[in-house]
Amino acid sequence: MSILDGVSRVLFVHAHPDDETLATGALISEMVDRGIRVHLVTATRGERGEIVAGALAVEPDPETLSQIRESELSAASAILGISDRYWLGSTPARARGLAERRYLDSGMAWITPELAGPSPDVTTDALVSAQLDEVANDLVALIEDIRPTLVVGYDDAGGYGHPDHVHMHDATEAACRMTNTPWAEIVAEQGDDVEWFDLEHRLPIVASALRAHATQVRVDGDHIVHSGGQRQAIPTSIGLRAR
Numbered sequence: 001m002s003i004l005d006g007v008s009r010v011l012f013v014h015a016h017p018d019d020e021t022l023a024t025g026a027l028i029s030e031m032v033d034r035g036i037r038v039h040l041v042t043a044t045r046g047e048r049g050e051i052v053a054g055a056l057a058v059e060p061d062p063e064t065l066s067q068i069r070e071s072e073l074s075a076a077s078a079i080l081g082i083s084d085r086y087w088l089g090s091t092p093a094r095a096r097g098l099a100e101r102r103y104l105d106s107g108m109a110w111i112t113p114e115l116a117g118p119s120p121d122v123t124t125d126a127l128v129s130a131q132l133d134e135v136a137n138d139l140v141a142l143i144e145d146i147r148p149t150l151v152v153g154y155d156d157a158g159g160y161g162h163p164d165h166v167h168m169h170d171a172t173e174a175a176c177r178m179t180n181t182p183w184a185e186i187v188a189e190q191g192d193d194v195e196w197f198d199l200e201h202r203l204p205i206v207a208s209a210l211r212a213h214a215t216q217v218r219v220d221g222d223h224i225v226h227s228g229g230q231r232q233a234i235p236t237s238i239g240l241r242a243r
Helices: 019-033 062-080 132-146 163-179 200-212
Strands: 009-014 037-042 084-087 109-112 115-117 150-153 183-187 195-198 217-220 223-226 231-233 237-242
Touching: 009 019, 009 132, 009 163, 019 037, 019 062, 019 195, 019 200, 019 237, 037 062, 037 132, 062 084, 062 200, 132 163, 150 163, 163 183, 200 217
Parallel strands: 009 037, 009 150, 037 084, 150 183
Antiparallel strands: 109 115, 183 237, 195 237, 217 223, 223 231
């Protein structure tokens, strides 16, 4: 029995543009080919994302970068086959009765080469500064609007510890509990309670979608190079753990 049995509409919950492709691009593409309608909600525009050297002629201000990253997300989503995209805090991903708001990228700091933690200069309008109830209720509004048969989000460590990822995990868990919606968390390693998807055949489409995120990663053959110079094989395998 698979987590995807009987699934017709999936909502992927991500924190920044490029997370959808880096963390789940292969799975999204696989679902689309199986006839599953894929929705994506992104919490922030990634205003504080580091830029790959040479990707832009001049260093942009945060607002300009957010516009660039919105365009990158739009292009990558089209390549992956995502049907519908939403910004957290904007209708329909906004709790009823509240004025729309824009959640800002909270930033992060590296604790170890592989583990992130909070940034020392988090602003009051950053995603992690928002009350969990508010973020969760925004997700509730979206879930009630589109009625997904499955929600996919981060694990409790946020993958690699990014504070925005962790906050979105907590909000996703709360929203799915309030709406009684099945959800599964993204897992990087195989385990007894994990359904593992080997999707190497999705490499070309994931590489193409990653090229759309040119400010954040550089595609070099079957690898990507991050803004900090870290080199990584393009991810095509992913696990899901039912919650």
